[in-house]
Amino acid sequence: MCLCDDVKGMLSLYEASYLGFEGKDFLDEVKAFTTKHLKALKGSTINSTLAKKVVHSLEVPFHWRSPKLEARWYIDIYEGENSMVPMLLDLAKLNYNIDQATYTSEIQNLARWWIGMGMVHERQFGLAREGLTQLFALITVIDDIYDIYGTLEELELFTNVVESFGVNPPMLSNLGVNPLALSNPLNWLHAGYTPTLKEYLENAVVSIGGPFVLVSAYLLTAGKITKEALDYIESMPSLIYNSSMLTRLANDLGTSSRIGDNPKSIQCYMHEKGVSEEAARDHINYPFLDEPFISSAPNLGRQSQCIYQYGDGHGIPDQETKDSIKSLFIEPIPLGKI
Incomplete structure (x- = not known):
């Protein structure tokens, strides 16, 4: 239950649960556990950027999404993060535009x-x-x-x-x-x-x-x-x-x-x-x-x-x-x- 206070870690664990093979009951339990607690965060005080990531992942997990569209979505999200590195962001935008x-x-x-x-x-x-x-x-x-x-x-x-x-x-x-x-x-x-x-x-x-x-x-x-x-x-x-x-x-x-x-x-x-x-x-x-x-x-x-x-x-x-x-x-x- 101590994991419930670590929203970023809970979100990563939720995404990882979608990489399991059929019959891996443990990862099915992980998926159910993380889904329940991430949904319970609605209306909580987590920062807006992390909240957007939670909503986005609960809608469709990363492993199921189109990689290029996901990159485009994440560029906008990354731009609003406190730890954003401006040069890295500009290079990501430039790479996307070249493609x-x-x-x-x-x-x-x-x-x-x-x-x-x-x-x-x-x-x-x-x-x-x-x-x-x-x-x-x-x-x-x-x-x-x-x-x-x-x-x-x-x-x-x-x-x-x-x-x-x-x-x-x-x-x-x-x-x-x-x-x-x-x-x-x-x-x-x-x-x-x-x-x-x-x-x-x-x-x-x-x-x-x-x-x-x-x-x-x-x-x-x-x-x-x-x-x-x-x-x-x-x-x-x-x-x-x-x-x-x-x-x-x-x-x-x-x-x-x-x-x-x-x-x-x-x-x-x-x-x-x-x-x-x-x-x-x-x-x-x-x-x-x-x-x-x-x-x-x-x-x-x-x-x-x-x-x-x-x-x-x-x-x-x-x-x-x-x-x-x-x-x-x-x-x-x-x-x-x-």
């Missing part, structure tokens, strides 16, 4: 590619990052075709045409390029069938596109592509499966209330167990090679948490999503005198 300028340049190249009016950078890392963004854009278009715009007859024709190409190697088909993964929910919807949660998730972990994106991340960033690595990826390891599942569940939690859409995990669980939406959400709300691929997998889950934290930040961007985009790509941090 932002790089992102902005890549977005401009992507926009030119999207309308067929330009070429991407030939720098290896920039090419890899922009290539991934292009894949995301294409996956989004195909996903919207299946989810929103296409009739059953049109999508059956589209699926048959894609399958007739016969150019996908088995590995990519197994990991999400197969359009049947996207057409299954549509068939369920038109047949009036609500799948069990297990049926839904077996299909959804692929249809979200996570496995395909992560495989592409490996192919675009690996210094040397090996047969052993490809065999490992094809087995759908937990690194890929769990990140894709987190992406799917974050998407479902943010978009399940969208009218006219396919049944999501929330509705499947409500129908299967006969429970309320609140109970289904509580059940679905998830706990959570070489670089840079290893970081790509958890970052996919973090970005999904960020996009769908306040609702459908992808399909119907809220103010929080718009503010995040502005801070990442448009609005540099004002610099002091360096």
